[in-house]
Structure formats: structure tokens, C-alpha cells
Amino acid sequence: MTFNKSLLIPLGVFALLVVFLALGFRLQNPHLLPSVLIDKPFPEFELEDLRQPDQLRTLADLSGEVSLVNVWATWCPNCLIEHPELLRISRETDLPLYGVNYNDDNGKALDWLARHENPYEFSIVDDKGTLAIDLGVYGAPETFVLDASGVIRFRHVGPVTPEVWQETILPVVEHLQGMSDG
Amino acid sequence: MIPEFGHFSLILALGLSVALAVLPALGVYRRDSLLMQTGPSIATGLFVLLAFSFGCLMYSFIQDDFSVAYVANNSNSALPLQYKISAVWGAHEGSFLLWTLIASGWTLAVAAFSRGLTFDMKARVLSVLGILCAGFASFLLFTSNPFDRNLPFYPADGGDLNPLLQDFGLIVHPPMLYMGYVGFAVPFALAIATLTTGRLDAAWARWSRPWTNAAWAFLTVGITLGSWWAYYELGWGGWWFWDAVENASFMPWLMGIALIHSLAASEKRGVFKSWTVLLAISTFSLSLLGAFLVRSGVLTSVHAFAVDPTRGVYILVFLVLVIGGSLTLYAWKASGIQSEAQFEWNSREAMLLINNLLLVVATASVLLGTLYPLLYEVITDGKKISVGPPYFNRVFVPIVCLLFVAMAVSPFSRWRRTSGDVLLRQHWPFLLATPVVICLVTYLVATGIDLIAIGVETLAVWILVLLARHWWQAGSISSASQLGMMLAHAGIAVAILGVVVTITYSEGRDVRMNPGESIALAGYDFTFEGVQKVRGPNYLADQAEFNVTRDGEFVAKLRPEKRFYSVAQNVMTEADMEPGLMRDVYVALGEKVGDTAWAVRVHVKPFVRWIWLGGLLVALGGFVTLLDKRYRRVRGLVSNNVVGTAA
């Protein structure tokens, strides 16, 4: 009886399949989408400032140093959850924090900021969600880290908790600040 | 107490399944006839225990026992009774208990209805089935116990069944699917048992055929019901999305077709025997893979059960042991099996070979598309890609059209060789007339000529016409097997017609309507009468009323709803439709726009019911083949090739 090696092919294919399925367990949460704008410049925009409606904000207002851009809204429960941490970041670090008020109502947004305090240098009114789409945003809250020349270097989806800040965002910020200083 | 009884019964069932795995096999090894014959009694006990366990779970649901975590998560006191019962299999743990119960059911059936098998073969087969049952039962007990209590703090009321599942579809679709998935374990077990004997003969194929046909017919019903359920439940008029979970059921179905045909060739002509064994292993492996994909959280889908990596790992290990083990056994033992008779290119064997090859390519393509996002993400370390209906349609449809051509001509093929150009000489008028007639009908009735649609419709009608011609020529149907084949092939053709016509000629519109306004679509007039509030057993709804007429004559009153389920805090769109053989008229209600207007979706879908009627016809064909008299005769001699006792 000769052993026909081609009979091992099904087993081989199966083994390969198992390897991939096993590796599949280490994958990220299926709800999280990686950003395709990493290392790309922040999109151009021309939108109203939330507190000073007659003033228009553009990309130039965001450049110059390493900064954070936070997409938030009054209808978003997680935004309230991350708010204390954002306040702390704005108080304790000199990192500029800019807000994008996403698909919201100006009146409600101003009320919200008055009630919960305002951590942002300024907030941009994105009531149609066009800037959010240009950013590849699919839900709130989302937080972007920009380097000094206005290029997106990192995106975090979901609330910024102290752990998230400490373990994922701060290292990126420090790395970028080190680069722009040196 | 009842949940504890159920739990205990499950533990005993695990014990019995291990006994079933070991004792008959021991009997084979020791040539101890008494041990070999323990199989049927153990199988009976196993089934009884699992049925009792399942009954205990069902009882807990009916009695609203929310101290059982699974009941609390999936039921509610306000849930109508029929949904409390079907909620038993509404989520992972309970549905897998049903799966295991069905596995023991098939095992018992094999024990009871296999008079044609030798004691030796029967013992081997039951032993393999016992191993599978043991695996399923241990998975349940160690990772997915439906009887876990959430004492001492249990909720006063449950979280309610997902409103999407509060439907007739849930009552029938999963049980039929599982009957199919698990049923393929029988040809699998037969294949493994045969490999262990080292002797592959036509008897194996004959034993496997009725079991395979039955399992496949159940799976056909399950898939058909699933498609129908998605259509009327999901509110956007679609009936197949190539979703990972749908593909998980479609792949074993496709492979099952190949297996059915290959078994026929192996039984009748002794060809492809080794290949058929591989098919039997692969079909059941795809069932197991399907279970893995759905329950492990590795793939993204609306239908998938809740994510739990522990379970995923357990199933993967089970897959490695069962599939890896059987493929290793195959590589080792199948070497010595030579079969092949010889046949010509237009013979029935050649047709069946086309069938098998095309189906394997189709299945592999679906598998590739389904797994590709996962592969891509692993290889690129995190980048995500989507593979959806555009890919599957582009790849699957041409392959399957080739298959339809083969299907149309196959009734005329003969074993070993078909004489001359039988097909063309005798039937060319019908073949030629078909596309012409279709073009004519399309021109008169439809809105435009679509060549691809005409092409596919032609193939489908050829299948039907040539079946009819074949019947006419033969004068009578010689056996239940043949009748079953004809019904199944006809059913496929009917389903194809439904698919192609509905995809090409459906019309739909999303519009904003105020009460009193009317819209015309495909010859029908839809008049929006207004919206009122309606209360259901566990929901509150906005119900719209539509008057549908055609040329002034009344067709239907449709009442689509937007339901708000108070417990789950979920909003559901409940479309309403007027079903018909030639077309469905369909309305779904969207959001309120402004003060009085509503967003409304209106559809006219011709021939859509043909898809599911075709599916049911196919299943009927599969079941009819079981009535064939050769399965009912008790054979004195077991088979021609087996001489002496177990080797």
C-alpha cells in the first residue's frame, strides 16, 4: 500500500485555518474601527465657534503645538463620563484641548458647558456632522492627538478615563512633545 | 428544584455519552458481541436524559423562574407563552442544549433504524456519535450551563426576549437548522467507522444516503425559513445578506448537495469512494465550523450570540480534535482504497463530477469571503476590511450558473456513457423556444429587458422543461428516489426563478407621506390613511393604515407598525405585506417627519415567494427519497462485499 501524500492536503488546509482562527481571538473588539487618518493632516474646515458665533474657526487655529481634539455632544452619555478627566487634563497640563460639538444644538451645548464646566480652549460647531465625517468619526466621544504641524497622530474611541489617559494617550503626547522640542 | 434536576440530568447524560463512546468501541476491539450491542440501550438512555433536561429548562421558562440566570436574561413575565417556550433556544446556552438533544436524537435514530448494518459497523458508528455527544455535553456543562442560578439576588422580572426574536420564525428556524447541522454527523460517523475498518465498499454509501438526504432536507427547511423570516421581520425587503451566520449554514448545505450526489455515484458505480468519505467529513466539519463562527465572537454579525472567548477556545479545541482527528484518519486509511471504474465525459459520472467540483469551488469561495476579514485583520495586525454581498454575488453566481447548465442536462445522462447527442437531437425545439418565450413575456409584462436576467431565467426554465420531457419519455417515475430527485431539481429551478425575477424587477421607494396622500408604484396605488396608537401584550405601537388598490380594485389593507418594547427599551419596525404568488406588496413605516408626515417605504416584489416555495419543494424532494422501497426492505445478507465477521 503506497501512502498517497496528497491525502494530507485537507489536513494541511485545516491546520492553516485553525491557526488563523486561533489568532482571531487576539483581535480587537469588533466594535472598534481603527482610524485611517493617522499620519494624515487634520482636515480643513471653516466652522463657527460655539461661544462666539460670529467668529469662524479654521485649521490654523489648531496648529502650532501638540494638542487634543475631542468630539463631544450633549446627547452622548459617555461624554459626561469622561468630562471630569478632560477637566483635569485642561487644568493640570498645558496641553491645549479643543472641542468639536457634534450634531448638537448650540443652546443645549452652551447650557451643558455652563453646568459641567468648560475644559476646551474653544469648541467648534459641527451641527451637520461634516467635520466629523471628514475625520472618520462614527460615534461620540472620540479624541484625536495632533502634533505641532496639525497632523493626526492618534485616535481614541470612547471615553477618556484616567487609565486610558495614563496608558495610551499620554505616552503619545509626550513622544510628540519630545519630537517638537528636540 | 427543577433546574437542579435538569442540571443533574445533563451530568448523567455526559456520563452516558462517554459510555456510548467507549463501550461499543471496546466491543469491536475485543470482538465481544455483547459489548458491541450495548450501543442502542445507552443511546436510548442518553436521549431520555437530555430530553428530560431540556424539559426542565422549558418548565423554568414557562413558570417564570427568574432565579435561573438564562431565564432571567431571555424572558419576561409579560412575554406571550409561545415565545417563552421558543426563548428556550433564543440564546447560546439553551440553543446549544437543543443542539445536543438533537444530536442524541439522531444517535437514537441510527441505533433504531439501522437494521442493514452489521453489529460491528453499528457499534463503530454509535461510538463515534457518542464521542460527539460527549463533546457537546461537556461543552455545555463546563462553559455554557443553562441552569446556572443567580442566587441569592435574583431579579423580580426578566430582561425580556429580544423583540426581533418574538416571532414565529424563532419557533421553527433554529430547530430545523440544528436538525440539519447535527444530522450530518450521521454520514460523518459512518465515514469514520468505515475508515476504521480499512474497507470502503458500496454498502457504506447505501447506508449513508437516507441519513444524508434527511439531514440535508432539514437544513434546506431551516435556511428557507431563515430567509423568509429575515424578509418579513427586518423591514427592508431583503432576504439574504451573505452575513457570516447565514454563510455558516449555507456552506454545509452546499457541501451536502455534493455529498448527496457523490454518494449516489459511489453506491451505484463504486466511483469516487475515497472522495465521498472526504466530503462526508468536510460537510460535518463545516457544520462544526459554523457553530464555532456563530458562538465564538470571532466574526461580526447581528445574528451572532454574545461574545465569550472561553467558549470560543473550547469549540476550537473540539474542532481540532474532531476534524483534525478525522482528517488524519482519512490520510492514513484512505490510501489503500482504490475504486475507480472508468467513464466518459458525457456520462452521469462525469455530470456528478462537475456537480461536486463546482460545489466545492462555490463553498470554498463563500468560505474565503466569510473568513477574509478575519485573515486580513490578523495579517495586517489590526486593519479592517469588509467583504459583503457585492463580492459574494459576483463570485458565486457565475459558478452556480455553470452548475445549472449541468443540472439541466443531467437527467438525460447515463451511467458510464451517454449515447450520442440525445439532448440536442430530441429536445432542441424546447431549448430554443425557451429564451424566445421568456423574452416575449418579459417584453409584454415587465419594465425592461435585462439580458442577464433572461439568461438565468432560461437556465431555470430549461431545468424544468427538460425534467418534464424526461418524465414524459420515461412514461412513469420508477422510484421514490427518482421522484425525490425531480422534485428537488424542480424546486431549485423554482427558487432560481424567484431570485432572479425579484432581484431584477422589484420596485421600491422611500417617500414622505401625509395622511390622505397617495403614491403609485408598479401599477399599484398606495393611499396613506393615517396613524393610530395601538397596544400589544408587551409593546406600544404607532400603527399606520394603507389602502392598496390596482386599477381602482381593492388589493389589500396594510398596517405597518413602529413598536416600542417597554422592557427592552427597543424600537422595532414591523412591516406589513400582502403576500401573493406572483408578487408581494410591502409597506414599512419610518420616522415621523415634521408634524403630520411620515417616512414610508413601499415595495412591490414580484415572484419573491417563489424563492421559499422553491426551497420547500427542494426539501420535500429530499424527504421523498426516504420513502424509497430499498430502504424499507430488511436485507438478509448485509451487503455483497462484506464476507465473514468484523475484521
Added chain:
Amino acid sequence: MVRILLVILLGTSFNCFAAIDAYPFPDEQLQQRYDGLIAELRCPQCLNTNLAGSDAMIAQDLRREVHRMLLDGHTDDEILTFMYERYGDFILYRPRLGAGTLVLWLGPLLLLMFAGFVWFRLARAKPEVHEINTEDQARLDELLRDSDP
């Protein structure tokens, strides 16, 4: 970690089911292109639904964008590229043909060709021809006429 995931999940929209907006188009062709595009684009937030079938906020916004771009005169390709630039391969249900998807698109074709090759090898193999007399041939034909499947 689990808590964070829960929080993320709770924060995302549940309304990933049938969505109906009424976007008017001046002609039938644009309407059909719209229907095709929103069927081919995936909702970034839902678990495997297209833009046509989702009620999520981002899906509504993206449908509005598709509508706007069609009215502005963009081609289907431009619209799909627009989405791709912002959301990546994930948002396209029809995978782009590229280095990363060669196996995906060519695989089935290669398999089909291989299957054809196998069929030709097996079915075209010249069977051995033995001479038999006409009586035996007649009996053989009779037996082979059995058309049971």
C-alpha cells in the same frame, strides 16, 4: 476593562435596523444609483448592516452625504473613494482590488480553473476498450439504461 467595554457598547446606538428617509431625486437614474451606493456602503457603527438598513446617526449622516454628492454630479467612484478616504476598507462592502485582496478576488477564479483541469483529467481519460459481442453489448445497454439516481 470589561466595564469600559460595557460603557462603550452602551454609548453606541442601538438603532441599527431598518431606516427610512425620504430623499427626493429629480430622476430615476440618480435614485437607482443612490439605492446601489447605500447598499454597497457599510454602516461604520453597526454589526454588519449597510447604510440602507441602518438607523444609526452616522448612517443617516452618510446617506445625506451620498444624496448631496449625487446631486452635485459626482460619479459613483468618487463617492466611494470619498468614503474610503475617511473610513477605510471597512466601509466598502465590495473590497477594492489591490495587493491585499488579490487572493480574495483571484482565488475563486483559480479554483475554478483548477477544477476544470481536474475534470478534464478525470473525465477525458481514455477508457480501455474491450471487444464484446453484440449480444453482450445489448445486455450491457439494457442494464445501463437504469436511470435511477
